Amino acid sequence: MSTLPDRVLESDRLVLRRITEDDALFLLELLNDEAFLRFIGDRGVRTEDDARAYARNGPIASYQRHGFGLLLTALKDDNTPIGICGLLKRDTLEDVDVGFAFLPAFRTRGYAFEAVTAVLSYARGTLGLSRVVAIVNADNERSRKLLMRAGLQFERLVQQESDGPSVELFG
Secondary structure (H helix, E strand, C coil), X not given: CCCCCCEEEECCCEEEEECCHHHHHHHHHHHCCHHHHHHCCCCCCCCHHHHHHHHHHHHHHHHHHHCCCEEEEEECCCCCEEEEEEEECCCCCCCEEEEEEECHHHCCCCHHHHHHXXXXXXXXXXXXXXXXXXXXXXXXXXXXXXXXXXXXXXXXXXXXXXXXXXXXXXX
């Protein structure tokens, strides 16, 4: 299987590229952000080594297995990493889903919407996926609104883990 180029997508203000182990410090910060922990979950990433392992076992493994995964999202002007956005294939969902998370300083500026719409367009146009979904906690109002603005609609509640809370599925 051929590898994806580092730069996968571009939008007006953003570059979305493959995550590497060199992104460990950024991932460490993002994965321990209060909103990430609250709305997405604790990935147990506490050190730079943990973050390298997360990159290796998560996004990098997904690129190899599926040909897609979460992408580092950076400002086009200066390559400042601001978040992650991309596609995931979870064992618990029938369809591929779009996921995203951004550092606090870069929220409410339209970056997440720009990244999500670019990823959805890539999924349909380049990867040929006819359906992409998203899951979100019911109390994450900003993400829910973003998904609806991007053209997804609430479909039903799903349970990701047998003992975990239900989340909303948008399609």
